[in-house]
Amino acid sequence: MSAPVRVRFAPSPTGYLHVGGARTALFNWLYARHTGGTFVLRIEDTDNARNSQEAVDVILSGLRWLGLDWDEGPLTGDADGPVRGDFGPYFQSRRGEIYRRRAEELKAKGLAYEKDGALFFRMTRDPVTIPDLVVGDVVRPLTDREALDPDWVLIRSDGVPVFHFVNVVDDLEMGITHVIRGEDHLSNTAKHIALFEAFGVEPPRYAHIPLILNLDGSKMSKRDQGASVQSYIDDGYLPEAVINYLSLLGWSSKTATELFTAAEIAPLFDLPDINRSNARFDLKKLEHFHFEHTRRLSPDRFVENGVEALRKAGIETAGFDPAYVRAALLTAQEKGKLFKELPVWTDFYFALDDAVAYEAEAKAKALIPAAVPIVSQLAARFAALPEFTAAALEVSLKGLAAELGMKVGALIPPCRVACTGRLVGPSLYHLLEVLGREKVARRLERARMVSGS
């Protein structure tokens, strides 16, 4: 029937991957996976001044982090490096010969002419109808400015071809069937369609997706909260959370659940279901998805991410028993915090010589003279426990509270601060079990002395 779908993500290597670009890549990826088509990655590095291998690497690593694998395109940020696919080069900076050939074709057809050293395209004066899969048919007449001089530059006087030209030539040469891109390109599509017609070929199908704006409705620029994919990596978000959240910006599964992985979304995803209105970026909801996905994460991956997060915070876990590290980190999984915050929740497990760093407020509140008898009696009871388990510890602590005629809530803070240095943290009894008899004993003893002084 219809030709196999070929879509592409064509970022310009500006040094960072914009969240809007990430969603464009995601929608292209989803459509390719939905249709069994091909997802192409092409680097639009015509603007030599700001191109570098590092800038391309940022794009590649961002996409890889998100799990958006491409079927064709560069394997590294090196424009002359290894690629996959038969439609290369995948860097526009390496496609000069193709652009020259296509420019000659237009000149031969009388549709392009030179003026002032630049090559101009003889643009149609008639309104162009843009059939869009998302918005419907859009009729784009010339604006008043354009009407003054409808022709536009294909190749600048310095010999560098402009975006509209290379974009169309590449889509044509690479056999792109569906152009899924931001709505900011909608008006310009008239130029692109006119060019395809000049080449005598059918334009691809277009799907212009709405933009992502800041929460206050302003346009999202580089410095805005959440604009860069790198910020999610740095803050320790789970990529599946970012994917999940982004997929729901402008698209809806129309099902009861909103919690999905990219692989689960692909079968449900289709172009006509995409919204027409812009969406605002709400970090709170992203955090919600992070929470949900984190709780569902396999223990192995959670521990792996956790160890890395601790390392970034300067806490080395290599010197500890792997089973201990694993058990320690896992007590924090249900909290669903960003991995950047994980050190605050688990650093006490790795305090050298059990010299727990007491948070000022926690110490002032819990490690006071009144805590001395509590801490020493707890220490005595814990020491006598046959089994050092969460369940036994709970019974023990609650039993002591009852005997002392005190509320359980009065014993908790001294014990928690003694062992963790903080007033909040993982479930107390579980954390005690993981720390183990020796560490808990040493920490209680130290807290007893600190409280008495």
Place this chain on the structure above:
RNA sequence: GACCCUAUCGUCCAGCGGUUAGGACACCGCCCUUUCACGGCGGGGACCCGGGUUCGAAUCCCGGUAGGGUCGCCA
């Protein structure tokens, strides 16, 4: 200035001529609870405005308004 797109709770979505306008996030209250959370229960909160069409409009049409986008020898 011209042209294009859009318009449902604070936010993201559902709705596609007849619904008590639904869900999620956020927010508020209560319960549970060793802290913070989780969880459970409950609550407040929206169809931008004005005209049409229709027996009947959130849904269709027109206008206005507002927001966004485009009109480069930037991408």
